[in-house]
Amino acid sequence: MDSSYTSSEMMSVRASKELRDGEVVFVGIGLPNVACNLARATHAPALQLIYESGAVGAQPERLPVSIGDPALVTGALSIVSQSEVFQYYLQGGRIQVGFLGGAQIDRWGNLNTTVIGPYSKPKVRLPGSGGACEIAVHAQRVVIVMRLSPKSFVENCDFITSPGNFSLDKSRKEWGHPGAGPTAIITDLCVMTWSETDNEFIVSELYPGATPDEIQSKCGWKLKFAPQLAVSEAPTREEVRLLREKLDPQKLYL
């Protein structure tokens, strides 16, 4: 990989391209937060950022360290209570894109943020759903951002916190979920997109320098690759400058 940018920067830039101008996006903390603010600073100035903490149309002057940061409030379009966030904005179908990640993911885009090991006697107790389950159910589409590793990309999640496109023996349609579910998984080496015909995520795009073998070695299930593999554009100099100088100068996430 070109040493003029890091893999976190590549992930942020690639994730930002999933967003279209004017869309309403539910922003998570970490790289998705960087990606959304990058999109707003580049190709999507009219992007509406909604944070789970109730900040609507936020324009944070500093990168928020958590989803509840006073900088999200100052200059926002509206501040709403948690019940409005979940009842009206999310269940009401007003969120076009949600970002999610987790400790484990499977080939259907199901995510685990609850426990490693059995629920009654967990080896690791993770923080839990927070708003993730309802984002997975209600956002019109979901973009997942996660680094590849055989520990995280698993044959079956120990626990499904947030349903993907096929979970507990049923498709989303059969479950009756309003949102279309995860459409893309942005990793540190490639992009996977949902394939309806294969009924699983397939690798559709490689980052510059990444190879299918390397990707497979970091994924716990046997991956399918698209017949025509695209190569992602490397971050531009301007994108890297924005990330380093403006969006995350303290290197909290990058």
Place this chain on the structure above:
Amino acid sequence: MKEAVADVVRDGSSVYIEGFTHLICFAAGHEIMRQGRKNLTAIRLTPDLIYDQMIQAGCIRKMVYGWAGNPGVGSLHAFRKATEKGLPHPLEVEEYSHFGMVSRIQAGAAKLPFWPLRNYGGSHIPEANPDIRQVTCPFTGEKLAAVSPLEPDVVILHCQRADQDGNAQGWGLFGTQKESAFAAKKVIVVAEEIVETSVIRSDPNRTLVPGFLVSHVVHEPWGCHPSFVQGHYDRDNDFYVKWDEISRDEKTYDAYLDEFVFSCADRKAYVKKMGTQLFDKLRAKSRMCAGVDYGF
């Protein structure tokens, strides 16, 4: 604060110290710890450092929640030790998602027997928590998730300002302050500033909770540190990051609690111990709003 906590928080009470990253009243949590309350059921969407400290201090028997972590940093170490290894003693958990918690509190506020929500299909959460059930819509036949009302014995709300009667005004990020006050059996309002009722009446749209719901009013400046109060002080992000290290080791964790909780008589002593330099750094830079005209 001493009197308010002593009056309404009993061993075995269910307690909801409100706040969603913002307005989390650490001062109240510390006072509960100092009074040595036991077997509490602790409720919140996002239990964070203060509930973790109360677990470490042996106050909490059960936690009802949606997301338990150190926001933006990582794990809650006392919570993890208690739920993974049962150390120093086991902790019972009742786990929802944020939407599930919000729905329970709304049912509690509205005094309804349940609250429906379209959620949890294809997730293991309802298997882990049998109190997430199903209800059939009497109009469409649609199957929806349903949760029961949450009616905490005590809700503790921190806000920017209140009058002596507990009419409380707040702004910035809200959790479920209004809903939880209506759901609660007793409400303690804690304010950065106590103002004349005329101040409250000059801006009635900003009142979160009317005083007639409130049993105790406490004046506690800097009562939320390391959490924040919009317009008063910033989140102490450095503390949240440092906390990961402090709380990972049993010894440094207990040493912290000894020094900053048990050796402090009250919040004033805590603020004095933390030092003026820190609070000068965290003090908010003013951003006044345009103001509104309530004339007729």
